[in-house]
Amino acid sequence: MGKPNLLNGIRVVDFTHIVAGPQCTRILGDLGAQVIRVENEQGLDSTRTSPIKVGGGDGINRSGMFEYFNRNKLSITINARLPLGLELIKRLISVSDVVIENFSSRVLENWGLSYEEMCKVKPDIIYTSITGFGHNGRDREYSTWGPTAQALSGLTMMSGLPGERPAGWGYSFLDHTAGYNAAIAILMALHYKNKTGKGQWLDLSQIETGMVLTGPSVLDYTVNGRPYRREGSPPGNRSRNPRVAPHNTYKCIGDDRWCVISIFHEAEWENFCNTINRKDLLNNPKFITNSERILNEDDLDSEIQSWTLTKSPEEVMTLLQNAGVPAGIVQNNEDKFEKDPQLQAREFFPEVLHRDAGEKFPTDGFPVKFSHTEANIRAGSPPLGADTEFVLKELLEMEDEEIATLYEEAAIL
C-alpha cells in the first residue's frame, strides 16, 4: 500500500456479464477506477449462479467465478425497463467517464440507451460495446461464447496434434482476450479525451480480437498462397517457425506430469546434452545439427523423454534452466498457487475479504508492476445491490425522499 492507483477519479458504469466484459472492468478496477455494476435480478449475470461456491455457502452472492472477475467493483440494482430506472441510469452516466456492456447487438439501444442518448447526458462519454460479431454487418445478431469465437477465428484449429482433430482451447481464451482489447481501447480513448475533451464509441467483435492473433498464418496464405489446412497442421508442441528441435512436451514421473523443453541455439543443445549426461547425442550423426535433429525428431524426442520419465517436471526445469536451457513445468492451478516460488516472490496471490462470506480468500494479483503507482485488489466482489444506497446517496447526492420513491416504484430493487 501507499502508492497511488493509476485511474483514480475514473468512474465506469458497467452493464457487463459472464467473462469478456467483466474481465475488462476487472482490469479498470484493479488500476483504480470506480466500477459500478448495474444489475437486476431478472437479467442476473449467470456467473452469479456458477457451481464454484465461496466458503461453502450458497446463493448468488457466493459464486467463485463472480468473485474472481468482479473484485473491486460496486453493485447497484436498477430496473432499466421502468422510466424512473432509466432516468436513474442516465443520471449515473452523467457523472461517469466510461459505459461498457457486452449484451447482444442493440440491446442497450432498445432500452433507450443508444450512444446518441448517452451523449445527451454526458457528451464526452466513452461507450464500449463488446459482441461476438460487432455492431454492424450482416451477422451482427449472431452470438458467441468463447469456444464459438475461437472456432471461427482460427485459433481452435491452430491448437492440436498433427493428423488429429483440433484440441482447441480448454476454456474461453477469447473472453479474456476480448476483455484485454477492450481495456486497451478504453485507455487509448482516455488519453485522447485528456487531449481533446472528446469521448467516442468503441466497438469490439470478440471474433476479430481472435483473428488479429492469427496474422502470420493469414499472411502465409495471402502472400505465399499456403493455406493453413495442410499436412502437419497444427504442429502440436513442435515449432515450425522457427523450425527447431527439440521443442516439445515430455512426460515426467507422476500422474499427468509434463515438462516442456525448447532449444533454439547450438549452445543450448550442448548445454542440454551435458546436463542430462548424454554427450553421445552431441556426436550422434542423427542429431549433429538442427537440420538433422528435425529430420530425426521422433527419435530425438524419445531419447529426451527416456530422461524426463525419470524426473519430476520441477527437477527437469531447475536442472535445465540452471544450465541456460529454456524449459518449464506444465503447471496446473495447484502448481501455480501452492508451489511456484516466482509467483510467491512477486506476491501474485493476495488475499481479499469476501463481502458475503466475511472471510479472506486468495485471488490473482495484477500482472504488471509499476514503480510509482500500483494496481491492487482493495475489496471482494459486491453482493447483488449491496452498494445501491452508497451510489444514490454519496455519488448522486440524492435525498432520502427521492430514494424512497425509487424503491416504491420498484425502479431500484
Added chain:
Amino acid sequence: MITKDQALEDVLILDLTDEKGMYAGKLLADMGARVILVENPEQGHAARGIGPYYNDVPDINGSLLFWYHSTNKESCTIDISKPEGQQLLKALVKRADILLESFQPGYMESLGLGYKNLAKINDKLIMTSITGFGQYGPYSNYLSSNLVSMAMGGIMASCGYDDIPDSPPIHCEGWQGYATGCNYAAIGTLAALYYRDITGQGQWVDASIHEALSCTTEAAMPNWFYTKQTPKRQTGRHHGIQPTPSTQYVSLDGKLINGFDIPPRTMERWNALLSWMKETNMEGDLENDSYRELIRNRVRTGPQVLEIVSQITKFIASLPAEEIYHGAQKIRLAWAIIRSPEENLNDPHFTEDRNFFVDIYHPNIGKSFLYPGAPYSFTETPWNIRHCAPELGENTNSVLIEDLGLYEEKVNNLRESGIV
C-alpha cells in the same frame, strides 16, 4: 476524404523489443503512435530471423512474422552495446514518451540504460520492460520461450485431448503466450500514460508474461481458490471437474462444427432446433415428451443426453458446414465452423460488411497483400495502417538527421564504424 485524428498521434515510442514484445508496439503504432524500432545493425529485430518468409526465401526484410508485427513502425539501426550507440539512444530517450524493451532483466542496466539512468534524462519517460518472469524473483533470470510461457502460466494444463490416451497438454501455435503478455504490457503502458497525462510523472512498468498468462485461465484458478479442485482437459471444449459430452461434429462436407449448448438450455431453442431438423426429417424420436422434460429440467448428462447428441450428430452430418452454421445461429444457437484463419477471407460479414482485412502496399515489392485488421473500431480515432513494416535501417537517416539533428557526415562516420 476527412482525415480523422489518431488516439496516440502525439506519442513517440522507442521499441527495443525482440519477439517477446513485438505485439505491444504494433498495438500502439496502429492507433497512431510513432514507433521507432531500434534495431541491431547486423541482424535487426529478432523477428526478422523467423519465418514464414516472403516466397519462402529467408531474408532480413522478408519475414512475414516481422511484417505483421511491424506495421506503421520505423526502423533505425543503433548498436546499443557500444558507448556511441548508447549516447544516440539517450538522445532519443530525451524526446521519447515511451520505451519498450524485452531484454533479460539487468541487461539495460549493464549498459547504463536502466530506468534510473534514463529517468534522469527524461523524468516523464514511461519505460515498459516485458520479460518472461518479471524483473525480480527466483525465476527472473530463467529463459522463456512462447512454449515455456504457455506451460508455466497454466494454459496448457487446460488444453489437450481426453480421447487420445497419454496425449500431452497442447499449446496453440502462433505466439499466443507472448501476445497475451503484450496485451497486459500495453494495458500497463497506457495506464501509465493516463497517469502521466494527469500528474506529469513517468515510471517503470514491469510486465511479466508469466503473470499475464497465470491470470488467463478462466475457471482454473477459482477452482483452486475456493474448492481446491483441478479441472481436467477435454478435446475441443472447456476443461471440467466432471466430464462433459464432446462438442465437435462433422458436417456433410467434412468440416468440423463446434456445437455449443447441446442439449439447448432453453425450451425456445429446443423447439426451434426440432423444427429445423424436421425440415429434412432428421428429428428421429426427439419429439418424444421425455426429451422435452429433460430440457425443462436442464439435464446435462445421462443416456438420454447421449441420444440427443447422437441424433444431432446425424443431423449435422446431413448438411454442409455453412448451412449448419447459419441455420443454427438464426435460431440463436452459438454453433460455429472450426475454420482455418484464412477461411474468414471468404466470409462477407468480415470482408464486405466490416472491411476487417486491410490491403497493405509494399513499395519495395510493388505489391499489396491482405492483412488482418483492427481488433476494435473507434468512431473518432480509427485504427489505421499508414505504411507497411520497414526494411532494416530504412529510417536511420531521417531519425538521426531530422530528429536528432546530426550532420550527414557524422551519420556516415557512425555507419562506417558499425554503430548504425
